[in-house]
Amino acid sequence: MSPNPPLRIRDIPLEQAAVLRRIHQLAALGTRLRQAMQARTPGSADSTRKFGQVSEVDRDRDLTEIHARLDGLPASWVDQACAAGQSGRAWTDELLLPAPRPATGRRNIKRVLDDTRQLADMAAITVAREHRLATHGVTAEPEPAAAGQLRRNMEAIWTRAAATATSIGMDRKQRARVFNAASSDVNERAESYLHDSLDDLNAQWSS
Structure with missing residues (x-):
């Protein structure tokens, strides 16, 4: 029996792809906000506002990841979406997904x-x-x-x-x-x- 072919984003259900895209977007946004916060003067009103925004984005991403795992998305897919967003890598339908780790x-x-x-x-x-x-x-x-x-x-x-x-x-x-x-x-x-x-x-x- 031949091994299963690798999956791309386009091959998985639309609902799962949408959740992974959301995780990627939130991870990327969190990184951009952190970079912007580091450029501000510590303790300034603008820095405090940026910190609050980072906190909200991180919370949304954490909860989205939790629900994704509970809904059955492989942890390796969730981790890849988060890592790609944090590193600034693009998220496209052609992206190869890692093989799910056995639970x-x-x-x-x-x-x-x-x-x-x-x-x-x-x-x-x-x-x-x-x-x-x-x-x-x-x-x-x-x-x-x-x-x-x-x-x-x-x-x-x-x-x-x-x-x-x-x-x-x-x-x-x-x-x-x-x-x-x-x-x-x-x-x-x-x-x-x-x-x-x-x-x-x-x-x-x-x-």
Whole structure:
């Protein structure tokens, strides 16, 4: 039996092609906005506005990618669309798509674990940073746009973790073990981050 011929964008359903094109467009737009933001004076009103635009575009792309994967688009296709947009490569109907990577239950379980650990780390850094800010007498969030983006990123990761757990049939007890383990990690990680300086915490929090 001859191997399956390589697929091009024109060969896949129009709905899938449209989603990949949207991911490419958002990735390209995010890159252009970042470049424009770097050319602005840090802390200026225009720089702050650009940062807000970047945050919104990144959130839209993250959510589009999550829904694309949940709808069955191969991860390698989604990754290619994002990478092409970020690097400025054109997206045409003639573009060859990479062979889909075989999906395994073990890999998807690892994704759930990785996502919950990332959430725990983000939460721990946030707790430690807020404590440091308070000790410096800062009561209001000094970077509200970045804080909003962090919340949206955490929501997107949580959505992906929950959706992946559902898609691979993790039962309630399995989910509870994974998410409870991540929750217990927050206190331990926050304790370790309390030894970091505010500058170090700010760098990790905004990365």
